[in-house]
Amino acid sequence: MNSYNCSFKIELDSEESIKKWVTAFNEKSKETMVYETCRSGKGKKVVKNFYLRCHHKQRQSGMHTKSNKKLKTTHKIHNNKHTNCPAQLMLTLLPPATKLNGFCVSVLLKHNHNHLVQVADALRFRPLSEQSKKDYYDLFSHGHSPATAHLEYETNLMYSDKPDLIADRNCNPKVSDVYNLFNKWRKCNIGVRTGKYLFAELEKCVAVYNEEYNDIGGKAFIQRYSDCNGKEEPLILAVCTPLFSRVHRHILQSKELVFIDASSSFEDFNNPMFVVSTSSAAGGLPLGIVVTSAESATVIHQGMTKLSQMFPEDAFYGSGSPKKIIIDDSMAERDGLRKTWHTADILLCTFHFRRWLLNVKHGIDCDERQILMNLVRKLVYAKTEAELITEYSHFENHPFVKNYKNFNSYIANY
Numbered sequence: 148m149n150s151y152n153c154s155f156k157i158e159l160d161s162e163e164s165i166k167k168w169v170t171a172f173n174e175k176s177k178e179t180m181v182y183e184t185c186r187s188g189k190g191k192k193v194v195k196n197f198y199l200r201c202h203h204k205q206r207q208s209g210m211h212t213k214s215n216k217k218l219k220t221t222h223k224i225h226n227n228k229h230t231n232c233p234a235q236l237m238l239t240l241l242p243p244a245t246k247l248n249g250f251c252v253s254v255l256l257k258h259n260h261n262h263l264v265q266v267a268d269a270l271r272f273r274p275l276s277e278q279s280k281k282d283y284y285d286l287f288s289h290g291h292s293p294a295t296a297h298l299e300y301e302t303n304l305m306y307s308d309k310p311d312l313i314a315d316r317n318c319n320p321k322v323s324d325v326y327n328l329f330n331k332w333r334k335c336n337i338g339v340r341t342g343k344y345l346f347a348e349l350e351k352c353v354a355v356y357n358e359e360y361n362d363i364g365g366k367a368f369i370q371r372y373s374d375c376n377g378k379e380e381p382l383i384l385a386v387c388t389p390l391f392s393r394v395h396r397h398i399l400q401s402k403e404l405v406f407i408d409a410s411s412s413f414e415d416f417n418n419p420m421f422v423v424s425t426s427s428a429a430g431g432l433p434l435g436i437v438v439t440s441a442e443s444a445t446v447i448h449q450g451m452t453k454l455s456q457m458f459p460e461d462a463f464y465g466s467g468s469p470k471k472i473i474i475d476d477s478m479a480e481r482d483g484l485r486k487t488w489h490t491a492d493i494l495l496c497t498f499h500f501r502r503w504l505l506n507v508k509h510g511i512d513c514d515e516r517q518i519l520m521n522l523v524r525k526l527v528y529a530k531t532e533a534e535l536i537t538e539y540s541h542f543e544n545h546p547f548v549k550n551y552k553n554f555n556s557y558i559a560n561y
């Protein structure tokens with residue numbers, strides 16, 4: 148490694164121009180010289196002195212402060228970074244009166260790094276460039292998540308004419324940097340993740356959405372969660388997009404059979420999301436979405452009632468209510484939906500019967516589970532009412548069913 152000291156003068160005349168020069172110096176040399184101190188000159192011979200150190204040396208001032216304890220811990224973790232590098236850069240801004248041959252800034256460079264500079268091990272510590280930050284913000288604006296943005300950005304870099312930049316954090320931020328950038332971008336563009344400001348942002352989004360899409364069948368509603376004087380109002384977010392409206396209007400199956408599936412664990416608060424959908428020749432199609440803060444029958448009823456109000460006039464192919472609804476194995480969901488759509492038959496998928504039978508806490512003998520499942524299948528697949536009555540009679544009188552009263556009552560509830 149070449150070590151040398153050199154001094155020279157440059158044609159700059161202000162603090163701002165000096166800072167630009169330092170940025171360009173770092174960019175070009177791939178070194179990272181950071182400001183240690185800036186001191187105004189006391190006499191008339193110097194306007195200001197700028198002292199910079201290599202960022203592979205820990206900051207000297209405030210070594211005994213509390214905040215530096217964190218720095219010391221970081222030092223241990225990233226001990227490859229802090230090599231106590233002695234390299235320095237000093238710039239002195241001279242007053243215009245002392246300007247000599249147009250030069251107002253004298254520079255002393257002590258280029259004696261105790262580490263390699265242009266190697267991956269050093270480049271991975273360089274700070275992020277403004278251009279890479281901007282590129283990532285653009286990707287987030289186009290709907291990328293941190294993971295997909297990182298993949299897209301890195302792939303583009305690999306196929307560029309400078310693939311070696313992939314090792315340089317300045318041009319290729321680390322995964323943790325991308326998440327930090329995303330959090331900053333989200334805070335500025337979408338809002339905070341928690342608290343009242345979250346709801347304020349959501350309300351703004353709903354208002355904008357209604358204004359923009361109302362004419363083509365898009366509607367949304369939000370009710371804030373509140374708990375005042377013992378009266379709890381659940382969070383309700385109901386959405387019917389223009390696509391959902393078209394499915395209501397044009398898909399015949401939407402009046403025959405509807406599926407309602409609750410999912411959760413999508414975000415920090417674990418709010419359940421109910422997706423209302425129907426089947427079609429092309430597969431499942433959505434009819435509406437409700438997000439609530441609870442899964443009780445009352446909350447589900449409130450949520451579905453609000454969602455019904457978001458639906459177009461000719462909802463469920465003009466019938467206003469579905470004939471049959473297939474749901475998860477949830478009593479609360481069943482009760483809530485019965486309150487909302489009185490005339491609809493609430494059905495349970497045979498998948499849930501199987502799950503119930505396989506659940507050890509229900510005490511069904513392993514050898515008898517398949518026989519019980521076959522009995523249920525015969526009921527479900529009965530082609531006529533008479534066949535169903537006959538099969539149900541067999542079902543009721545079967546010794547296994549009589550033996551398991553919990554199974555009998557579970558079936559009878561549906």
Ligand SMILES: [Zn+2]
Pocket residue numbers: 201202203232233234260261262
């Ligand atoms: Zn250094």
